[in-house]
Amino acid sequence: MKKNIKAENLAENLTDIKDFIIQCLEDKKAEDIKVINCTSKTDIAEIMIFATGRSVKNISAIADYIGFELKYKKNISVNIEGMNLSEWVLLDTGNIMLHLFNPESRQYFKLEEIWMEKT
Numbered sequence: 001m002k003k004n005i006k007a008e009n010l011a012e013n014l015t016d017i018k019d020f021i022i023q024c025l026e027d028k029k030a031e032d033i034k035v036i037n038c039t040s041k042t043d044i045a046e047i048m049i050f051a052t053g054r055s056v057k058n059i060s061a062i063a064d065y066i067g068f069e070l071k072y073k074k075n076i077s078v079n080i081e082g083m084n085l086s087e088w089v090l091l092d093t094g095n096i097m098l099h100l101f102n103p104e105s106r107q108y109f110k111l112e113e114i115w116m117e118k119t
Contacts, residue, residue, distance in 0.1 A: 014095055017074060018047050021098060024069050025051050028062045030100070036115045045097040050112040052101050056086040059100050063089045066098065 018035065025033050030051040039046050053059035063080055070076040070093065082089040087105045091098040099111060 014046055017070075017076065017093065017096055018049065020070070020074060021049055021066060021096065024066045025049075025062065028065055029054070029058075030062055032106075034112050036112060038115060041115075045092075046095045047097075048112070048115055049096065049098045050101070050106070051098070052103055052106050053086075056102065059089055059102060060086040062100055063091060066091060 022033060022035070030053060032050075032052045034050045036048045036050075037046070038044075038048055051062070053062055060083060063083060063086070067078045067080055070078050076093050079092040080089065081092075087102050088109065089100040091100070101109070
């Protein structure tokens with residue numbers, strides 16, 4: 001079950017969770033971390049975070065680590081998609097979406113460029 005965030009605390013909690021995710025990414029040596037605020041642009045997420053892993057194993061390890069840390073340190077359930085190939089893994093907390101790519105997939109899909117144009 002996803003953690004319910006009260007409206008009055010939403011911005012503060014989102015900032016805390018975003019900062020926590022970024023710290024986890026840095027701890028696991030993710031590269032080229034970018035954050036996009038999508039609050040007024042879409043209903044699928046308030047914040048999108050993009051990062052690159054060095055290898056398939058690295059991306060998988062980062063995704064596992066962040067999912068575990070969010071569950072046990074922040075009490076937030078995370079949906080994880082794409083772990084079978086780990087070329088592009090999506091972690092969805094409900095309000096924050098984290099996209100982890102290998103360098104080739106990130107360059108091919110260019111998702112952050114698309115979302116930056118929308119914001």
